[in-house]
Amino acid sequence: MQSPRTTRRIKVLVAKVGLDGHDRGAKVIARALRDAGFEVVYTGLRQTIDQVVAAAIQEDVDIIGINQHEGSHFHIARKLLQKLEESGAGDIPVVMGGSIPLVDVEPLRAMGVKEVFLPGTPIAEIVKRLEEIASERKHLAPRAKG
């Protein structure tokens, strides 16, 4: 489907970082977002931070979504945000979802993760939030590209 740049569909990179094999959530989300009209790129399992950043830039995505069930969310968030910054892609918002303790949500936000979705979050809520995040970014930091 070709559409002009300005009205293109929101493009999301759904990523699995490290050795965590729990991909049920990532695949359900990828499909649900596609059904909701998003353009979705799924990385598959066992990606390095560098691979995720490269894919995000290459695919020119609007949002990076990290699915995490391993408990290394702080480590991943820290490295990913840093690597994005270094690669000049620090404006791409990062969201996370998965088995993340409630007490870790605020610290993740403080680090710069835009949103954290815990298990049980309705898909409609995720869709709405991602739309907000994408439009905020377009408004604040339009990327002169394409």
Next chain:
Amino acid sequence: MADLYSEEAKEEIRRALKKWEEQVLPEWLSRMPEREEQFTTLSGIPLKRIYTPLDLKDHDYLQKLGFPGEYPFTRGIHATMYRARLWTMRMFSGFGGPEETNERLKMLIRAGETGLSLAFDNATLVGVDPDDPLAEGSIGIVGVSVPTLVDMEVVFKDINLGEVTTNMTINPPAPVLLSFYVTVAERQGVPYDKIGGTIQNDPLKEFIAQKTYVFPPEAAVKIAVDVMEWSVKNLPKWNPVSISGYHIREAGATAVQELAFTLADGIEYVRQLRARGMDIDEFAPRLSFFFDSHINFFEEIAKFRAARRMWAKIMKEWFGARKPRSMWMRFHVQTAGCSLYPQQPWINIVRTAIEALAAVLGGCQSLHTNSFDEPFRVPSEFAAKIALRTQQIIAHETGVADVIDPLAGSYFVEWLTDEVEERAWKYIDKIERMGGMLEAVKKGFPQREVEEASYRFQKEVEEKKRIIVGVNEYREEESEDVRKVPLLEFDQQEVERRQIERVRKVRASRDQERWSRALEELERAAERGENVVPYVLRAVKAYATLGEIMGALKRVYGTYAEPPYY
């Protein structure tokens, strides 16, 4: 024929039912309409309003149920079941480094646990050492890190491996972890014929679900069958495979898919073992299984009963097993992790209790109960103890363990057992037509089926066709109390540092020549297609690390990556 009802009796029941439906029911329905037009099980099996003897179509008591300890084992594999010995209370545990896990294991033994079960971290699960770049930040989080023989010795410090049985949830690196374990036992003075326990070693389900695959499917099965063959010949009390539906279910499969895919995996391993010239009765008694116990109570009980009956039939009729033990489906159960939610987390205790009850009513041999804090993290000691105590309450207070297979004869339970069985056979037929599970996995068939089911379930939750308490109904703003749930805390960075340091120390201090020769011999043996276990064992004793041994095997067998589809 041992049909319980004569044609006359059935006719009489049929007439009475018709009368009830025509004369009694309509008035009730108009006054009190039912909550749903069509109720279904969690797996989507449509349910009737009520079940009667008429639903037990062709129900021959002796043929379908018989007695516990007798073919087809629907009522249980032992004649005395829990009246003689309760199921093994086996709590899956492990976190941090070997020191932390050793402490936790000893705590659980003191609290009355009767079997051990090791959870490994992701690096160990996929067979890389703690200093592998992909493992960074993950060491010891979801389980214990065990990259060397030295680590395994610490895990079992002051635990006599001749007195406990241990389950190890490990798949592609199974030959390595098994070699660690038997070497530790040997050094404790425990002879091979006294080493008891289970190694998961089920690679097929890794492609369908758990996704800790390493080698391509053919090679993965070859190595797993090496472990099975070697164990059957050397470790008479060891279960060298735990054919697992658990992960398949957790990935979103229905109860029927879980059952069918697990049996189809088992059939594949049986064929592979027979192809090596082994007699069915030589190895079949050592095969063990592992299922999920989800929240839809009766469906789970029906699944367990159907599983036993189906496996007995497969072993006897398909493969010509003669020993009753070969026909036993012995299984471990874990309550459903995927049924637990972070919202109002305490109510997970209730879910787990109900699921554990279903496992016991279904006749499991061992059981793990999840802790209420698992949507957040590996369980705290406090939460793990509540989960263990849940089993002890079921065992000692409720009385459900005092009569064997107490739900047999329930029209509903027997009907549902038949229904689950019939649906599972259809899947198995389909997989057989594809050439068995190895071929089906290569085609991606079970993978797609599970993904479809998982998406369907999610949509049902979104549309509130399925109510999940605290999640899509009865929601609350998270109270401060949730933030105060005492989660397991340990210094992960310190553990990671310590584990990296230890593996480097092991690498630096071993007999380098013996080490390199052992790895070299392993690689050559793998190239020749020999059973790799004796060579892995030698490499382990020469202090080759997990990552090095897996590296040698990867050089010969290659690696696998799932195409990134959704």
